Amino acid sequence: QKEVEQNSGPLSVPEGAIASLNCTYSDRGSQSFFWYRQYSGKSPELIMSIYSNGDKEDGRFTAQLNKASQYVSLLIRDSQPSDSATYLCAVPARYNTDKLIFGTGTRLQVFP
Amino acid sequence: DTGVSQDPRHKITKRGQNVTFRCDPISEHNRLYWYRQTLGQGPEFLTYFQNEAQLEKSRLLSDRFSAERPKGSFSTLEIQRTEQGDSAMYLCASSHVWGGQETQYFGPGTRLLVL
Numbered sequence: 001q002k003e004v005e006q007n008s009g010p011l012s013v014p015e016g017a018i019a020s021l022n023c024t025y026s027d028r029g030s031q032s033f034f035w036y037r038q039y040s041g042k043s044p045e046l047i048m049s050i051y052s053n054g055d056k057e058d059g060r061f062t063a064q065l066n067k068a069s070q071y072v073s074l075l076i077r078d079s080q081p082s083d084s085a086t087y088l089c090a091v092p093a094r095y096n097t098d099k100l101i102f103g104t105g106t107r108l109q110v111f112p
Numbered sequence: 113d114t115g116v117s118q119d120p121r122h123k124i125t126k127r128g129q130n131v132t133f134r135c136d137p138i139s140e141h142n143r144l145y146w147y148r149q150t151l152g153q154g155p156e157f158l159t160y161f162q163n164e165a166q167l168e169k170s171r172l173l174s175d176r177f178s179a180e181r182p183k184g185s186f187s188t189l190e191i192q193r194t195e196q197g198d199s200a201m202y203l204c205a206s207s208h209v210w211g212g213q214e215t216q217y218f219g220p221g222t223r224l225l226v227l
Binding site: 004008032034036041042043044045046049051088090092093098099100101102103104105 | 114145147152153154155156157160168201203205213214215216217218219220221223
C-alpha cells in the first residue's frame with residue numbers, strides 16, 4: 001500500500017510570508033501528484049497538480065516535485081489569512097489514473 | 113462549486129438505521145469515487161465506478177456498505193444497520209481520464225452522525 005506522509009502541523013506563518021508545505025511518498029513509480037485545500041467542515045478543493053520534476057506555478061502557488069527524493073512541496077507566496085486551511089497531498093494508488101492515497105494533511109495558520 | 117453535487121449535506125440517524133446518500137457527478141465525467149473522511153485524517157477510498165461498472169471496493173468496506181451507479185450517471189451509497197463508527201464525512205469525486213491522466217473533483221460531502 002502506498003504511503004503519503006505530511007507533517008500535521010499546525011504551520012503558523014505571518015501574513016505576507018511564504019508558507020512551505022511538504023509531502024513525501026513511498027512509491028518511486030508515482031507519476032501524478034495533487035494538492036487539495038480543505039477548509040474546516042468543507043470538502044477538498046483541488047489547487048495544484050504536478051507531473052514532472054521541477055516547479056509549476058499558478059498565481060501565488062508553486063508546486064515543486066523531486067522524484068529522486070520522493071517529495072513534493074507546495075509554496076504559498078504572500079500568505080493571506082484566507083489561506084488558513086488544511087492542505088492535503090494525494091497520489092494515485094497506481095500509475096496516473098486510480099483512487100487517490102491522501103496524506104493526513106498539514107494545517108496552515110496565517111496570522112495577521 | 114466543482115459541479116459535483118451530493119445530497120443530503122447532513123444526516124443524523126440512530127444506530128441500526130439504514131441511510132442512503134446520492135452523488136451527481138460532472139456530466140461528462142465517466143469515473144465516480146466514494147471516499148470517507150474522519151476528523152484529522154485524509155479521505156480514505158471506499159469504492160469507484162467507471163461508467164456503470166463498479167471496478168473496485170476497499171477491503172475495509174464492510175458488507176453493510178453498498179454502492180450503485182445505474183446508467184453511469186448519479187451514484188448512491190447505502191449503509192445498512194449503521195454503527196457509531198460510521199460517523200464521518202462521505203465524499204464523492206468525479207473525474208475524466210484524458211491523455212492518460214486523471215484529476216478528481218470533489219463534491220461538498222455528506223456529513224453523517226450516528227447516535
